Amino acid sequence: MPSVSESLLLWGGLAGYAASTAAAWHGAVRRRGHDRFVLALLSAGVVLFALCIAERWVRVGYGPFLTMYEILLSNLFSLGLIYALAYWRVAWVRPGSIVALPILLVLGLWLLRVSAEPSQLPATYENYWLWIHVGLGKVFLGSCLVAVGLAGFLLLGRTGFFRDWFAQLGDHAALDALAWRFFALAFVFHSLMLIAGAVWAQDAWGRYWDWDSLETWAFITWLALGISLHTRATYRLPLWAGWSMIVGSFTLAFLTFFGMPFLSLAPHKGIV
Amino acid sequence: MILARLASLKLTLIGMLALGVGVFLGYKLESAPLWVMVVPLLLLSVNLLAALATNPRFRRQSGLVVFHYCLLGVLLLASVGRLTTFKGHVEITEGQGFEADLVQLDQEGPWHPRSRLQRVRFTQGRMRIDYEAGLQRGETRSEVVTGEDPLAKRIVRFGDNVPLEASGYRFYTTSNKGYAVLLTWIGKDDRAVTAAVHLDSYPRRDWNQRRRWSADSGTELELELHLPQTVPMDRAWSLDSRDADGALAVTAAGGETLALNPGDTVAVAGGRLRYHGLRMWMGYEIFYDPTLPWLFATALVGVLGLAWHVRGRFFSRPLPRTLGGPAEPERAATRNAVGV
Numbered sequence: 001m002p003s004v005s006e007s008l009l010l011w012g013g014l015a016g017y018a019a020s021t022a023a024a025w026h027g028a029v030r031r032r033g034h035d036r037f038v039l040a041l042l043s044a045g046v047v048l049f050a051l052c053i054a055e056r057w058v059r060v061g062y063g064p065f066l067t068m069y070e071i072l073l074s075n076l077f078s079l080g081l082i083y084a085l086a087y088w089r090v091a092w093v094r095p096g097s098i099v100a101l102p103i104l105l106v107l108g109l110w111l112l113r114v115s116a117e118p119s120q121l122p123a124t125y126e127n128y129w130l131w132i133h134v135g136l137g138k139v140f141l142g143s144c145l146v147a148v149g150l151a152g153f154l155l156l157g158r159t160g161f162f163r164d165w166f167a168q169l170g171d172h173a174a175l176d177a178l179a180w181r182f183f184a185l186a187f188v189f190h191s192l193m194l195i196a197g198a199v200w201a202q203d204a205w206g207r208y209w210d211w212d213s214l215e216t217w218a219f220i221t222w223l224a225l226g227i228s229l230h231t232r233a234t235y236r237l238p239l240w241a242g243w244s245m246i247v248g249s250f251t252l253a254f255l256t257f258f259g260m261p262f263l264s265l266a267p268h269k270g271i272v
Numbered sequence: 273m274i275l276a277r278l279a280s281l282k283l284t285l286i287g288m289l290a291l292g293v294g295v296f297l298g299y300k301l302e303s304a305p306l307w308v309m310v311v312p313l314l315l316l317s318v319n320l321l322a323a324l325a326t327n328p329r330f331r332r333q334s335g336l337v338v339f340h341y342c343l344l345g346v347l348l349l350a351s352v353g354r355l356t357t358f359k360g361h362v363e364i365t366e367g368q369g370f371e372a373d374l375v376q377l378d379q380e381g382p383w384h385p386r387s388r389l390q391r392v393r394f395t396q397g398r399m400r401i402d403y404e405a406g407l408q409r410g411e412t413r414s415e416v417v418t419g420e421d422p423l424a425k426r427i428v429r430f431g432d433n434v435p436l437e438a439s440g441y442r443f444y445t446t447s448n449k450g451y452a453v454l455l456t457w458i459g460k461d462d463r464a465v466t467a468a469v470h471l472d473s474y475p476r477r478d479w480n481q482r483r484r485w486s487a488d489s490g491t492e493l494e495l496e497l498h499l500p501q502t503v504p505m506d507r508a509w510s511l512d513s514r515d516a517d518g519a520l521a522v523t524a525a526g527g528e529t530l531a532l533n534p535g536d537t538v539a540v541a542g543g544r545l546r547y548h549g550l551r552m553w554m555g556y557e558i559f560y561d562p563t564l565p566w567l568f569a570t571a572l573v574g575v576l577g578l579a580w581h582v583r584g585r586f587f588s589r590p591l592p593r594t595l596g597g598p599a600e601p602e603r604a605a606t607r608n609a610v611g612v
Binding site for chain 1: 281282284285288289291292295296298299404408409410411412431432433434435442444557559564567568571572574575578579582585586587591
């Protein structure tokens with residue numbers, strides 16, 4: 001069971017994310033920007049999640065690496081942080097918040113449904129390459145979240161949602177270009193994540209690649225990103241097709257990050 | 273003409289999709305043949321080499337070229353690694369030197385120099401494994417003494433996350449370890465044979481610390497270890513080879529059961545048995561792949577090349593203002609971001 005302070009921080013963080021999502025949608029519906037409000041609420045959520053992780057870390061004695069609860073909690077923090085930074089520094093990213101922020105909310109609601117019971121960190125996890133591997137993975141997924149926010153927003157525009165607001169935004173070439181920039185950045189960090197993971201696996205289990213569930217799906221995700229970038233370079237695709245590939249690749253990454261632990265209960269648990 | 277066709281980006285996409293399907297098949301079907309992955313990889317390699325030979329526009333993008341050369345390098349090194357690899361396992365008792373002949377082979381590539389394993393020299397020292405309550409395994413530490421020259425001897429400590437490296441081989445501690453009873457059998461001809469008899473894995477199979485042992489003269493003995501303590505389940509504890517202690521019950525076929533403490537000698541059918549004491553053994557997995565550092569370096573250089581390309585291709589250009597229209601500086605575009 002989480003402690004009272006952990007629960008309070010967790011609910012506070014979720015409230016921050018929910019409020020920032022509501023503010024983003026309100027801004028979209030009313031055709032008014034609530035940028036500062038969205039950013040402030042999102043940042044407050046990030047800070048509360050950081051405190052929540054720190055409190056739990058001190059209490060259970062290990063970082064948020066092991067259980068589904070810990071993986072969701074750490075990703076709520078890291079994805080929120082990366083998205084908040086992008087939202088703050090790159091104004092073009094902001095329209096995508098109506099898609100990206102609800103994804104964070106989904107993670108938050110999911111978090112409330114899983115057991116918060118701590119586990120024991122296996123000795124193989126006491127390795128600084130694990131930190132590097134996990135850190136790179138979080139930058140990958142964060143970059144992907146920014147890209148999917150923009151791509152999802154653009155797809156929504158094509159389907160007729162918020163037609164007036166989309167018309168007000170004018171042409172969307174910059175949003176399209178930015179989505180692909182973050183997607184390409186995600187590909188770089190995914191590649192680095194695979195390398196760091198291989199070094200960790202070699203140290204921990206005596207093999208750098210063994211095609212376990214998580215490794216296989218991580219490779220398939222990497223391939224999906226590569227195929228998407230190659231397809232865009234090869235064909236003059238309709239814009240919606242490119243955005244759909246970004247959404248598809250993110251979905252695959254999401255299932256790999258959060259779906260595979262359903263099969264093995266913890267990342268790489270079969271070979272801990 | 274043929275090269276140009278082989279260099280097609282469409283072929284690249286086909287190869288990548290085929291590789292994805294191959295990986296998926298390999299994951300879902302245990303019986304999936306190796307070619308489902310090898311053929312797409314070969315196709316992609318040929319496609320890439322053809323593109324490098326025929327596509328000057330591709331060659332001008334130095335970061336991208338470095339990335340793709342490195343992908344080829346990773347593929348090549350991984351293949352060489354498969355040909356030269358060695359995987360095996362061995363159990364070594366405290367105080368015992370490593371013997372290559374005792375290694376059980378798991379996998380060996382055709383280019384692995386078998387004699388190389390004979391070069392490995394070390395003697396097993398102390399080992400200690402920590403457990404949390406509920407028999408949750410914590411840290412595993414092992415010590416070995418390397419070097420044959422007494423002046424050059426040194427103690428190497430290793431364990432989880434840090435393998436022992438010897439003559440290019442990596443020795444990984446495993447969860448498989450246990451007790452070994454150190455015995456000397458003295459036959460009627462006064463010939464003495466000393467052996468370390470490994471018992472079942474401990475504490476995983478603490479209930480089965482017994483085994484049948486065939487002495488040198490063919491006498492069958494039933495050995496059973498009696499430890500002074502049981503495995504604590506309700507608290508943290510450590511399994512330490514320095515604390516190894518226990519009595520041995522020996523039963524010869526049709527005879528009575530004799531209890532031995534360390535240092536005891538008893539007469540049993542066909543000879544005498546001396547129980548020197550209890551030791552621990554550690555199970556190691558052995559891994560050899562000389563390509564590892566090159567693989568790491570090649571992959572890293574490749575991704576750095578990719579990062580360089582992405583920076584130039586995606587991040588050093590201003591964002592376009594309109595679809596297909598002229599670009600304008602990113603700062604202005606950001607300032608004009610509508611509604612935000």
